[in-house]
Amino acid sequence: MKTLKCGDRGKEVLDVQSRLKSLDYNVGIDGVDGLFGRDTEAAIKLFQQNSGLIVDGIIGENTWCELVESRYEPGERLLYLRIPPFRGADVLTLQRSLNCLGFNAGPEDGIFGAKTEGAVLDFQKNAGLVMDGMVDDSVIKVMAKVTKDGEPHNSEAKIPDRNGGYASGRELSELTIAIDPGHGGKDQGACTADGLREKDINLELGKKLARMLAAAGATVTMTRDMDQRVSLYERPAAANHAGADIFLSIHHNSHENPKAQGVAAYYFCRQGYYSEAGRVLAEHIVDRISGRLGLPLIPVMGRNYAVLRETEMTAVMVEPLFITAGGMGEKLADGELIGLEAEAIFQGLKEYFA
Template sequence: MGKPLSVDEATLRKRAEPMKRLIRQGDRSDQVADVQARLRALGYMVDDDSGDFGASTQLALKTFQQHRGLIADGIVGPDSWDQLVEAGWRLGDRVLYMKYPAFRGDDVQTLQNRLNALGFDAGMEDGILGVDTDRAVKSFQREYGVAEDGIVGPHTTIALTGLRIDRPGTAAELREDLRRAEHGGIHQALIAIDPGHGADDSGGLSEGLSEADLCWDLASRLAERLTRFGARVRFTRPETENPDSTTRAKRANQISADLFISLHFNAHSKPSAEGSSTYYWRTSRGGLQLAELIQDELTRLGLKDCRSHPGSFAILRETRMPAVLVEPAYLTSPEDAKRLDDPEFRTAVADSLTSAIRRYFESK
């Protein structure tokens, strides 16, 4: 017997469609109207005419992006579109079950949170219904007398939402702690390094500096230093490739890496913007700790502290281990760019990242 559908196939296909172009201020289209409708449904004020991307739509979008841990640029790109779609789902809106491609959404994240809080290990609360969540659903159904079919329909949803929760779940956090404790230090730890961009995607450009080249250079320096301390290092891509975020995360997951470090450099329309920032998946305690350690080390180099932030980027969400996206400096800052042009400074950045990673593995 096939799995039930909560919405018609056409709607599912529409929701799954990838972004074909960026949507930004000044655009007029049905896609803009769709974005506006989603923002309004989420409680954001949009006063522009339907289909007209004006200042009100941009302000609402920027506020949404800030709330979701995205870059608040007021442009609807793939990450923002995915988050708009996923934010519209509430637990009970649709029937959830294990399938490919997996269900994604805030309803799935709520499901994972409830299961973890009740003591069922649903894995990382990433809003993606995978094997861990499916297993936890069936365990819950078995224990609470609901048909053990892995389908989160009305009966399972009512059972889940009707139970009192005394404390938040810690299953994923415990796994992170146990993995770190197994090493007791950086020796033999397997670290996935993800150099941003690559191949025909040069990333940001400023003062003759290519973000892709800088990412590869920094990744190579970091790998050399980590290896000296006994760590095992793997890159998510060769120098001539530019895989998408899902592929990069999948490669790290396939080797069961202990840590994931994604390297990028920031950019801004204002040259005065400068400094270092780090991002981590919002429910990852290990990711938060590592991000703050990296920030601490980078600011010792004299870089402005732009702080650590919870992020909703796919590269952080889809990795199964503590993951941090690092932006050590701004390519568009004359001061930062001047420092990045110096190989000795890039070596110092690699040393700082290495120190932070060592501190992470040595902490309790």
Template sequence: MAELSRRQLLGASAGAMLLGAPKLALAASRNQFLAVRIWPAQAYTRITLESTEKINYKYFVLNNPNRIIVDIENANLNNVLNTITQKVQHSDPYIRNIRAGQKDDNTIRIVMELKSNINPQIFNLEPVSNFKHRLVMDLYPANGRVGEDPILALLNDMGVKSPTNTINNSSPYRQTAVPKRSNRRPVIMLDPGHGGEDPGAISPNGLQEKEVVLAIARETKKRLEALGYKVYMTRNEDVFIPLKVRTQKAQHVQADLFVSIHADSVNRPEPRGTGVYVLSERGASSEAARLLADSQNRSDTIGGVKMSNNREVNNVLMDMLQSQTITDSSRLARLVLNQLGKHNKIKNEINLANFVVLRSPDIPSILVETAFLSNPQDEALLRSTSFRKKVAQSIADGMKQYLSAAVLAQR
């Protein structure tokens, strides 16, 4: 065999490198999975796969037994995706188990074994906030109806009638228009902010807003029910609920009051205290209020919303802001803020901002920022069970004062 020169060897090596380059480039461009998260809830279970690149997928549903098969292209298994089986909780109402495997050199197959018939909604989300590309797999109960709108399931999980296109043209409180008080029980909707994929604000020590406000809302519900009111919650578990669905839920049960509960955060530790916000048609009362509203309104982007094709759900008449409702909201806000001032530093004025969850045209609505997670003193308060109970009692007492003078709409 002829002996190869050094130059020939180098040339051959370079050619081999060039021939191998496309394969190397292809491997480098493949999706790298960064996180797998599963959020089980009675309303629906959400699975998210986070990746460096947009995830190309196909899926199909099988029966007997019920399964969902998802094929992900241009991807390889890694240690992150291999943990998906361990992410399933025994208490998950919809998923029995999940497994992932390499179907072929270019495709990953995920098999979900289900506990019941499911209406899956699968879609991609673009990078936002601290998240990269995400594939979202929402598993809604099918309820025996093929093609049922999954957003309706979020409204129907409270056992009330389907929404209609009608809406009250007057505020639930009309002291001049209604001559005598109604004896019916007031209906209140409590809205613990964020949830599921959207943690809300996070303190330097890892305390999450979604956990704090859910605990406070549950305490508030107990106190309001002890007063004889009928109380609903937009969420009573760690689940993501779109902002407009929260307001639609209030309309759905014909709520008389809507209170959204949050915990504030800014990029410096000095600000602290409690604030109450009402909707402003003319803009925020301060730059801080505007920034806060922008932050809270991004929840849908972070949590991810696949909008419904159902006109009854999407068309919630958000542009019908009534001045009387805002006036009623301001009065409620003042009474609640006065009670909250007994337990933490407050600003004397009511804050104004354009929060999505406050845009119900005929339901007096307020947003309570209980304290600052970004402030060490306030964070310590928010960790305290006693402070959470005090906040809950303050909200309930303020609402009781408001309702004692309000005239409920005849329904």
């Protein structure tokens, strides 16, 4: 599906609006009219905010995917393990219920994977149901009966991840690190005042970091090592395929105000579920970058970005600095600053495993 933004019109816009409306978002007085106006944009921004996505009012791959998946209520369709997996709000609710009941459904990512199936089988066994791993309305009803009201859906409760968790005391030489330089090809990302492109800076940093990690004995895999477009879902898929232990997505921040500064990093979070390992790693990385570059630190944030959600390992997205900050273009151009970023991330990773 192509990217949709304010000003667009047509069948796809109609589709988006009717989905938003069915989710109780206000698409304006004209309603579902196939015109992507300000009201539709506001509705999308609200949806994005509620879903932990980047709030840009644009329908890209991730927002579209979340919009399609938000539709399902638990029990509305039959869920089971298949390829490609079932995904969506109903799977998420199922995982939360299973985890709350003490069955390990794995990370609450809204994707029906092998761990979710294992937990369903466990539950069926314990509840005296047929052990077939199929979740239909009757299984949901039994689950609701044994789940005390309110407990599993308490959105305030933060549940740490079940994806292996914090793995300390490991050497870099035992690890596979996936490095994901953001953007590429036609997708240029942000831009400095003097025309340096984020996609190129991300790639340069990714390559520098890859060399350092490889020199320290780590196995490194990159989602792109040249200027090419890689889709949002191909990136985590490549890391999963490589069996990586850590996924590091590299971006650089931007803002229209040249005074905006700071080191940012994100870990996976979705409706109260979050990756504890991701959070800890993100903190080590921002601490190191902030110290090394003398930049203010933005507290690490949980986000439901596709690259953080779809990866099966501990994943962090880092934005070492704002490329739009005053004078940053010149500083970035000589490459030394990017070298410092790479060293800081490298140190952060080493500390995390120490």
